[in-house]
Amino acid sequence: MPTKIEKDAVTGKMTTGHEWDGIKELNTPLPKWWLYILYGTIAWSVLWAILYPSFPGLSGHFRGILGWSMRSEITEQMAAARAEQAPFLDRIRAASLEQVRNDPELLAYAMAGGRVAFADNCAGCHGAGGQGARGGFPALVDDDWIWGGSLEAIQQTIVHGIRNTQDADARLSQMPAYAGVLTRPQINDVAEHVLSLSGRSTDAAAAGRGAAVYAENCVACHGERGEGVRDVGGPALADAIWLYGGTKAEVVAQITNPRMGVMPAWGGRLDEATIRMLTVYVHTLGGGE
Numbered sequence: 465m466p467t468k469i470e471k472d473a474v475t476g477k478m479t480t481g482h483e484w485d486g487i488k489e490l491n492t493p494l495p496k497w498w499l500y501i502l503y504g505t506i507a508w509s510v511l512w513a514i515l516y517p518s519f520p521g522l523s524g525h526f527r528g529i530l531g532w533s534m535r536s537e538i539t540e541q542m543a544a545a546r547a548e549q550a551p552f553l554d555r556i557r558a559a560s561l562e563q564v565r566n567d568p569e570l571l572a573y574a575m576a577g578g579r580v581a582f583a584d585n586c587a588g589c590h591g592a593g594g595q596g597a598r599g600g601f602p603a604l605v606d607d608d609w610i611w612g613g614s615l616e617a618i619q620q621t622i623v624h625g626i627r628n629t630q631d632a633d634a635r636l637s638q639m640p641a642y643a644g645v646l647t648r649p650q651i652n653d654v655a656e657h658v659l660s661l662s663g664r665s666t667d668a669a670a671a672g673r674g675a676a677v678y679a680e681n682c683v684a685c686h687g688e689r690g691e692g693v694r695d696v697g698g699p700a701l702a703d704a705i706w707l708y709g710g711t712k713a714e715v716v717a718q719i720t721n722p723r724m725g726v727m728p729a730w731g732g733r734l735d736e737a738t739i740r741m742l743t744v745y746v747h748t749l750g751g752g753e
């Protein structure tokens with residue numbers, strides 16, 4: 465209940481005029497320095513709200529008299545980054561793949577750009593580090609190449625892809641399904657022979673019989689000793705590297721009803737400089753030839 469403002473006898477300060485049950489409130493003003501900072505921040509916020517995007521409206525918001533926006537800032541930064549990269553990209557486009565590979569400065573740039581493009585476009589199938597994945601996605605970090613590991617061969621694979629329907633120049637090879645062509649015992653024997661090529665057959669008699677089946681049916685695409693035939697994309701069978709697994713059951717499954725891996729063509733999706741950087745990156749990752 466309001467009473468009159470008076471001087472408090474004990475402290476010598478003025479009261480506010482508020483009193484509750486005989487207790488009077490002293491008037492203790494905020495320190496000046498504190499108040500001035502408060503007024504300062506209020507003024508600052510008003511100024512800020514006028515200069516920069518702030519108040520919401522029915523359609524959009526007040527954009528501020530400076531015209532600043534986060535999007536225009538990012539666009540500017542990206543344009544600056546692109547301008548910085550342009551000379552490198554021009555040089556990468558102009559140089560041969562060998563030259564990029566042999567110029568330390570261009571190589572470092574291509575490796576950095578290739579790593580990013582690989583993570584964006586290739587890692588889903590080939591693994592983050594190019595280590596490959598079960599189910600027909602070959603490792604790119606080794607020196608075992610189905611289609612060839614030279615710079616040119618890798619570039620062609622990336623540009624046109626493998627067994628896809630988008631690119632008429634895609635790499636193509638088709639393993640026949642032997643389900644109706646060979647009998648079950650023949651398939652068993654030739655699978656034993658395939659295992660014997662990497663020294664893993666446990667049935668020498670079957671592997672021996674399988675050699676004849678192999679010579680007749682498989683040599684054209686996989687080579688006499690299972691070394692693989694690049695022209696037709698027939699993978700090596702004599703090594704320990706498998707697209708679809710190297711157990712007997714998995715080999716039998718592939719012979720009976722082969723799976724054919726598909727890789728998309730990147731020629732129409734990625735620009736030339738990116739494809740070149742990817743080529744050099746993949747070549748350097750593994751045993752480039």
Ligand code: HEC
Pocket residue numbers: 582585586587588589590600601602604608609610611612613618621622626697707724725726727728730742746
């Ligand atoms: C949709 C899955 C997929 C994507 C994405 C993909 N690949 Fe492939 N890639 C494959 C398959 C499957 C094969 C093996 C095809 C075969 O069986 O011959 C392959 C094969 C390759 C080969 C040939 C390997 C050899 O031994 O000759 C290269 C090189 C390659 N990919 C590079 C790339 C690069 C670089 C990218 C990214 C731009 C990429 N791939 C994206 C599925 C993919």
Ligand code: HEC
Pocket residue numbers: 600637638639640642654655658677678681682683684685686696697698699700701705706707708709715718719722723724725
């Ligand atoms: C016309 C060519 C062709 C013929 C003939 C052929 N293959 Fe293949 N074979 C391929 C191709 C191409 C692949 C790889 C499939 C892929 O890349 O997805 C393959 C894959 C395989 C694989 C899987 C390799 C791996 O790394 O997992 C085995 C095993 C195999 N073939 C065994 C045989 C046997 C045994 C015969 C004979 C009975 C045979 N192939 C005949 C083309 C052929």
